[in-house]
Amino acid sequence: MCGWHRASENNLEERVKTLSRKVRARATREEATVACVFVHEDFDRPDGPDYVTAQNRVQAALERNLGTAHYVLAVAEVESWMLLFPHALSAxxxxxxxxxxxxxxxxxxxxxPKRVLxxxxxxxxRRYRESDAPVIFERVVASRSYDxxxxSNRSWRRLRDDAATCCASHLRTGR
Ligand SMILES: [Zn+2]
Known part of the structure; x- marks a missing residue:
């Protein structure tokens, strides 16, 4: 995913509709029920008032078209989340x-944050590569240190809240 938070209103709606069609087509192919959809992007800017505006705008568009969905917008980049877990990086x-x-x-x-990392x-x-991210977050999960x-990081907190909401409400009602 790239630049949803920068898309114009019409373009955003169009992109979300395209995503919705793809999600439904895949669910039909796999004879599956879609309980929820997560869309992740980097904001590419640090936290500030425009983060909340961008988050809410895309979240609302996703909910209009998909019902249950979460827009996961990392500030400024997903590497800022990794800095919250020094033990996972060292592991x-x-x-x-x-x-x-x-x-x-x-x-x-x-x-x-990518430069800091x-x-x-x-x-x-050795050098950090973006492909290291899944292994780093696996360490976070394995150590159960995600909470x-x-x-702090408002976008990480939001992801954790979204995951809790999803587990408590969307996954149960979607099955
Ligand atoms: Zn959900």
């Missing part, structure tokens, strides 16, 4: 260390 590569100045902070305020966290050991991050 993937022991030389990776989150410097103290990034711990217990609002990582959503960082303008360029590549040039400050991963300055020893005890080292610091």
């Amino acid at each position: 993937v590569t022991s030389a990776w260390k989150v410097p103290g100045k990034y711990r217990n902070k609002d990582t959503g305020r960082l303008a360029d 590549t040039s400050e966290v991963c300055k020893s050991g 005890s991050p080292s610091g």
Whole structure:
């Protein structure tokens, strides 16, 4: 997914309708019922008032067309979430260390968390690649530390709230 939060009103509606058609077509093919849909993007800007506006606008469009859906918009990039879990980064590569100045902070305020990760966290050991993300988050899940991050990030909190809502309401009613 790319740039939903930047799309004009007409374009956004059109893209959501296209997504809805694809979701329904796949469900038909697989003889499945769609309980809910998650759409993830990076905001590419740090947290601020326009984050909430963008989040709400796309979320409303998804709900209009899909019923149950969650727009997961990471500020500024998904790497800001990884900085909340220093132990998970070190578990993937022991030389990776989150410097103290990034711990217990609002990582959503960082303008360029990917740069922090590549040039400050991963300055020893091998380089970080975007393809490392799933393994890093697997470590977060395995350690069950997702609700005890080292610091804060409004977009991570929102993802956790969305997941809780989904498990409590959407997955049950969708089956
Ligand atoms: Zn849901």
